[in-house]
Amino acid sequence: MKSFIFSKSVNQLPITGHNFGNNGPKVLILGGVHGNEWEGVFAAKALFGKFMESFTYKLQLTIVPEFNVDGILRGQRKNARSIDLNRNLPTNDWSPEVAKEDYNPGPEPCSEPENQGLVDWLKIHKPQFVLTLHSWKPLLNTNGNCKPEAETIAKITQYEIQDSIGYPTPGCLGTYCGLERDMPTLTYEIERNIDEKEIIKTHLPAILEGLKTTEKRF
Numbered sequence: 001m002k003s004f005i006f007s008k009s010v011n012q013l014p015i016t017g018h019n020f021g022n023n024g025p026k027v028l029i030l031g032g033v034h035g036n037e038w039e040g041v042f043a044a045k046a047l048f049g050k051f052m053e054s055f056t057y058k059l060q061l062t063i064v065p066e067f068n069v070d071g072i073l074r075g076q077r078k079n080a081r082s083i084d085l086n087r088n089l090p091t092n093d094w095s096p097e098v099a100k101e102d103y104n105p106g107p108e109p110c111s112e113p114e115n116q117g118l119v120d121w122l123k124i125h126k127p128q129f130v131l132t133l134h135s136w137k138p139l140l141n142t143n144g145n146c147k148p149e150a151e152t153i154a155k156i157t158q159y160e161i162q163d164s165i166g167y168p169t170p171g172c173l174g175t176y177c178g179l180e181r182d183m184p185t186l187t188y189e190i191e192r193n194i195d196e197k198e199i200i201k202t203h204l205p206a207i208l209e210g211l212k213t214t215e216k217r218f
Helices: 038-051 069-073 113-127 145-155 173-179 196-217
Strands: 001-007 016-019 028-029 058-066 129-136 139-143 159-162 185-191
Touching: 016 038, 016 113, 016 139, 028 038, 038 058, 038 129, 038 185, 038 196, 069 139, 069 159, 129 173, 129 196, 139 145, 145 159, 145 185, 145 196, 173 185, 185 196
Parallel strands: 028 058, 028 129, 129 185, 139 159
Antiparallel strands: 001 016, 016 058, 139 185
């Protein structure tokens, strides 16, 4: 395992990434894009702990458990400038319109330092699978060719698989990576307010099985 500075926050806090493995398909796992979705952060940290115990996959995996570190510290969805990082990416459909205050896209695409670091990393590494851990209603949202991973996870979780989250999401990661740049992206919406023990019991094994699918596919 090798840790590194993946990006920096508005408040200049380091956003730490951790690399595991040195061969096979490239995978990126993000937790905490929305700072108030603790379930995704918890799942990402649990994955990191599991990988520290043992990493046997033929993958080049990077995990960033706390992407929106300022938001996590404040317990808020947005970053320290009150920008929704999942509406701020430089997609073809990015819009300055604030549909809801929670979805504030910022003054321009990729205005936020967190996303600037993310975009730089993506340009260099071009992962073959991106998994982003959120919490909302039980849902596996696929963007690009990642249905096999979603189907593996759904067998364990019984979560519904959809290629649309059900409302417009301009400037989001799924569009930027999965639809526009051939980096298939699965947005894993863990049931909100679920018990931590259930995350460990159900969702941690589901993600690990999903990664086995990625390993086999490539």
